[in-house]
Structures are given as structure tokens and as C-alpha cells.
Amino acid sequence: MTYGVGMRINRGLVFMSDTRTSAGVDNFATTRKMFTWTIPGERKITILTAGNLATTQSLISLLEERSHVVEDRDPSILKQPTMFQVARLVGDTLKEVIAESSPNGQTSDDQFRASVILGGQIGDGKPTIFLIYPEGNFIEISDDTPFFQIGETKYGKPIIVRAYDPDMSFEDAIKLLLVSFDSTVKANLSVGLPFDVEIYEDGSFSSDRHKRVESTDPVYQAISEDWGDALKAAFKGLPSYNI
Amino acid sequence: MTYGVGMRINRGLVFMSDTRTSAGVDNFATTRKMFTWTIPGERKITILTAGNLATTQSLISLLEERSHVVEDRDPSILKQPTMFQVARLVGDTLKEVIAESSPNGQTSDDQFRASVILGGQIGDGKPTIFLIYPEGNFIEISDDTPFFQIGETKYGKPIIVRAYDPDMSFEDAIKLLLVSFDSTVKANLSVGLPFDVEIYEDGSFSSDRHKRVESTDPVYQAISEDWGDALKAAFKGLPSYNI
Numbered sequence: 001m002t003y004g005v006g007m008r009i010n011r012g013l014v015f016m017s018d019t020r021t022s023a024g025v026d027n028f029a030t031t032r033k034m035f036t037w038t039i040p041g042e043r044k045i046t047i048l049t050a051g052n053l054a055t056t057q058s059l060i061s062l063l064e065e066r067s068h069v070v071e072d073r074d075p076s077i078l079k080q081p082t083m084f085q086v087a088r089l090v091g092d093t094l095k096e097v098i099a100e101s102s103p104n105g106q107t108s109d110d111q112f113r114a115s116v117i118l119g120g121q122i123g124d125g126k127p128t129i130f131l132i133y134p135e136g137n138f139i140e141i142s143d144d145t146p147f148f149q150i151g152e153t154k155y156g157k158p159i160i161v162r163a164y165d166p167d168m169s170f171e172d173a174i175k176l177l178l179v180s181f182d183s184t185v186k187a188n189l190s191v192g193l194p195f196d197v198e199i200y201e202d203g204s205f206s207s208d209r210h211k212r213v214e215s216t217d218p219v220y221q222a223i224s225e226d227w228g229d230a231l232k233a234a235f236k237g238l239p240s241y242n243i
Numbered sequence: 244m245t246y247g248v249g250m251r252i253n254r255g256l257v258f259m260s261d262t263r264t265s266a267g268v269d270n271f272a273t274t275r276k277m278f279t280w281t282i283p284g285e286r287k288i289t290i291l292t293a294g295n296l297a298t299t300q301s302l303i304s305l306l307e308e309r310s311h312v313v314e315d316r317d318p319s320i321l322k323q324p325t326m327f328q329v330a331r332l333v334g335d336t337l338k339e340v341i342a343e344s345s346p347n348g349q350t351s352d353d354q355f356r357a358s359v360i361l362g363g364q365i366g367d368g369k370p371t372i373f374l375i376y377p378e379g380n381f382i383e384i385s386d387d388t389p390f391f392q393i394g395e396t397k398y399g400k401p402i403i404v405r406a407y408d409p410d411m412s413f414e415d416a417i418k419l420l421l422v423s424f425d426s427t428v429k430a431n432l433s434v435g436l437p438f439d440v441e442i443y444e445d446g447s448f449s450s451d452r453h454k455r456v457e458s459t460d461p462v463y464q465a466i467s468e469d470w471g472d473a474l475k476a477a478f479k480g481l482p483s484y485n486i
Binding site for chain 1: 414
């Protein structure tokens with residue numbers, strides 16, 4: 001599995017994804033699942049992937065036109081006029097890749113299944129995020145649904161539901177996602193460090209705020225440990241229930 | 244779905260289950276999923292069920308020998324000499340019920356699938372808990388695995404993993420499970436109030452400490468609200484992460 005989150009706050013967008021890929025517990029590795037494209041001053045696009053690794057790698061290769069020789073590459077993802085058009089392009093490409101692998105037509109239950117979070121900003125458009133399904137269709141983020149998750153989503157959802165605030169700072173947003181990811185890692189072997197983190201400030205059209213958080217990262221370790229203690233303290237403060 | 248937890252602490256056992264049953268979002272109802280049998284001074288047995296409602300109701304009816312007229316009933320669950328033998332009986336009965344519904348043999352993916360948490364104490368034995376699979380086999384609780392969950396288990400797992408302590412009081416154990424259930428209810432429509440809660444004190448062989456927690460319960464409401472605030476406060480105290 002995988003765990004990936006794309007979240008919108010008033011200041012911009014925040015993305016986080018783990019890097020564990022596995023075909024059974026005896027065959028796992030570290031793989032990047034976050035991909036970015038930037039044209040400074042014009043567009044910034046980020047994709048997080050979850051699901052069959054052959055499918056998602058093929059998707060990214062097609063989007064980057066790796067079937068062309070280097071000098072002929074001119075990825076159409078960099079030409080679409082709006083994020084909505086980019087979402088259509090990514091959805092169509094994803095659907096094609098899955099259809100090629102599964103000759104009988106693709107369903108959500110397929111072993112070739114994959115999901116994608118697409119976020120970014122183009123020109124005058126607002127920064128936005130889409131969740132793209134293996135069927136190629138997609139939904140867009142809104143004030144009522146300010147974040148999308150893919151992969152192993154359940155363990156880390158309650159804390160985001162409780163602590164999300166659209167006015168939060170980027171620092172707090174990263175902290176929130178680190179806690180959500182840490183809860184998931186503690187409960188599920190198929191999600192693992194390092195994590196890729198990226199923040200995108202509204203109107204910046206730049207991709208320089210990216211970091212890979214390793215398991216040895218002292219701030220991550222402090223957050224992980226302090227969160228356990230803080231939870232216990234918070235828990236102690238609750239009213240008692242006796243029967 | 245369902246959410247049910249059986250947890251062992253040094254003082255005894257704690258059980259909690261939700262009561263929502265649904266066949267699609269437009270067809271849901273409240274059903275008891277916690278069942279207890281007691282012979283004062285001799286044995287106390289509690290069962291939590293998750294899965295296909297026809298299967299679990301049939302299981303309970305067979306265990307209570309409801310196929311017999313009232314005066315002939317003499318449930319064998321009340322005759323087994325040890326909790327291990329009770330687990331075998333429940334597992335075999337569960338396997339039979341599922342096999343009857345699915346003529347081609349039963350697998351875990353079956354629509355008739357159901358899981359059971361069985362806990363209690365018989366005579367000189369220690370209080371213990373078993374998790375019984377639809378295949379009829381089962382595992383027993385241990386110091387390393389002091390709780391079992393069935394149904395919609397993921398949302399509520401992180402808080403139990405973090406805050407469980409074998410020395411905790413019954414009050415704290417109930418509080419912990421209420422927080423775990425509250426996190427699940429906030430994230431998943433298929434789990435709902437009221438909750439059935441039961442605590443069993445080592446050596447008491449009694450079932451009088453049982454309560455149904457309604458959504459209007461003021462202590463539950465306070466825990467639910469305070470937990471959100473406490474989480475936010477705990478979250479604020481964590482170190483910041485900037486990139």
C-alpha cells in the first residue's frame with residue numbers, strides 16, 4: 001500500500017506521501033510517489049500516486065513523454081490551459097494504462113488499480129487539488145472537503161478531521177500530516193518512511209519547498225515521541241466514565 | 244460494518260461494540276452485537292460479533308440452542324470446561340453456519356463472512372479473549388497483543404496503540420475505548436451509536452457491569468468534545484517542522 005495526502009489551506013497546498021512499495025512483506029523497497037512539474041511564474045503541478053507500481057510508473061512516464069527521445073519531449077501536461085484540463089489528461093492516461101494491462105477492461109477491483117492525487121496552480125487559476133480514480137474520472141477539493149487521501153487512508157484520517165483548520169500555517173499543516181503519517185506507520189507495515197513533503201504557496205509557481213523526511217530526522221522523531229505523550233496527557237484530562 | 248473491541252487489562256476484561264447494522268446507506272438499523280452468558284460464581288462468557296447479520300444471529304441462536312423448545316435448552320457453551328473449549332465450539336458453529344449459507348464452501352471473502360470476539364472466564368482459568376475467524380480457527384490474547392478489534396478497525400486503532408496500559412483502571416479503559424469509537428464514528432457512517440459497554444472484573448463471574456451508551460449521554464458528549472479540544476492543544480505543543 002501507500003499513504004498520500006493532498007491538503008488545501010488558505011495559504012496554498014501541502015502534499016505528503018510515503019515511499020514504501022511492497023509486493024508482499026518479503027519484497028519491499030523505497031520508491032518515490034511524488035512527482036512535480038514546474039514552469040517558473042506560470043504553472044506548478046504535483047502528482048501523488050498509489051496502487052500498482054507498474055501502472056503508476058507507466059503513467060508518469062507517459063505524462064513525461066519518456067517514449068520520445070529527449071529532444072522531442074514536450075509533455076502535454078505542461079500545455080493544458082487549466083488544472084481541470086490537466087486532470088482530464090491524467091485521468092485519461094491512467095485509464096489507458098490500466099486498460100492496456102487488463103485486456104478484459106478495467107474495474108476498480110483490478111490488480112492494476114491505481115489512484116492519483118493531482119494538485120497545483122496554472123496562471124490565473126486558484127491552486128486546487130483533484131482526486132483521480134482508476135476509472136479516469138475525478139473530483140475536486142472544496143471548502144467542505146479540504147483534503148484528499150489515497151492508499152492506506154483510515155488510520156490517519158481522524159486526526160486530520162479533528163485538527164484541520166484552513167487558516168493554519170504551513171508549519172502546522174506539515175506537523176498535522178506528520179502526525180497523521182506517524183499514526184499510520186505505527187499501525188500498518190505497508191506504509192513506511194522516508195516521507196516526501198512539499199508545500200506550495202499560492203501564486204509562487206515554484207517547487208523549491210520540498211523535503212524528504214527520513215526516520216532519523218530529529219524533528220520527526222520529536223513529533224512522534226511527543227505526540228504519544230501528548231495523547232496520553234490529553235486522554236488523562238478527559239472526564240471519567242464509570243459503569 | 245461494525246466496530247467491536249475486546250481488551251484485557253490487569254484488572255479484568257473490557258468490551259465495547261457499536262450497534263449499527265446496515266445493508267446500504269438507505270437501510271440501517273440498531274442491533275445488539277454483544278451477548279453474554281453467566282453462571283454466577285462459575286463462568287462468564289461474552290461474545291461480540293461483526294459481519295453478515297444473518298450469520299451472526301444464526302450463530303447466537305445455535306449457541307443458545309433456540310432450535311430447542313425452552314425447557315429443553317441446555318446450551319453447551321455453558322458446559323465446556325475451559326475458555327479454549329468454548330472458543331472451539333464457537334469457531335466450529337460459526338464455520339457450520341457459514342458453510343450452510345454458501346454451498347460452494349466458505350472463504351474469507353464470502354458475503355456470509357463474520358468474525359467473533361469471545362471473552363470471559365471459567366472457574367480457575369484466567370480471564371481471556373479470543374478472536375475467532377470465519378474459518379473457525381482462532382487466536383488468543385497475549386501481553387504483546389492485549390486487545391482484539393473486529394469490523395471497521397483502522398480508524399480507532401492508533402489511539403489504543405498509543406494509550407493502552409495494562410495497569411489502567413476500568414474507568415480509563417472505558418474512556419480509551421470511547422475515544423477510539425468516537426474517532427471511528429466521526430470518520431465512518433457504518434459505525435454508529437449507541438454503544439454497548441461491559442467490564443468484567445477478574446474472578447467476579449458476574450455480568451452486572453454493563454451499560455448502553457446513547458448519543459445523548461452527557462459524559463460521552465463531554466469526552467467527544469473535550470477530545471477534539473485536547474487533540475488540538477496537544478497538537479499545538481508539538482515542535483514545528485519547516486521546509
